[in-house]
Amino acid sequence: MRQLLKAALLACRSWRLRRLGVRHTAPHRLGPGLHARLGWRDSRPGAISIGPRVWLENGVVLDAWGGHINLGADVFIGPYAVIYGHGDVEIGDACLISMHCRIVSSNHTVPPRSIDIRSQPDLLQPTRIGRDVWLGAGVTVLGGVTIGDGCVVGAGAVVTGDLPPGSIAVGVPARVVGQRSP
Secondary structure: HHHHHHHHHHHHHHHHHOOOEEEEEEOOOOOOOOEEEEEEOOOOOOOOEEEEEEEEEOEEEEEEOOOOEEHHHHHOOOOOEEEEEOOOOEEEEOOOOOOOOOOOEEEOOOOOOOOOOHHOOEEEEEEEOOOEEEEEEEEEEEEOEOOOOOEEEEOOOEEOOOOOEEEEOOOOEEEEEEEEEO
């Protein structure tokens, strides 16, 4: 009886995640105490793909809102990180996204004052984070940015432009201050 109840619970959980647009590309583990909002809105369901061995800490928000969020294998996302995938977000394998990071893939224009900002359409800007990237605590990555493989971005940085592979970047806006050794 216990096995039957456990199988029924797993089937319900799997159905709920599929309904929310979450696709499992391989078995993965979600740690105890996980509190993640998984990219679902009534009017604009999005798709979230989670690779194998992904770890989402407490309070992580994954909100595809009509776009796509793809998390590669062996990705760690720290507490209270927020990823908005309205314009598509791709995070490569073996990345470390620290606590309170924000990754967005859309923006608004700045209209004349005669037009409300809120009524402007979104500018969808795909955001790509390469393989083996470390984003320090509180990093913000803006829409349209590509962060190359092997980059390290220091705590509190705001990434407004592309970073070449292997870069070490810090500051607001983020500037390259060095290179990781091969």
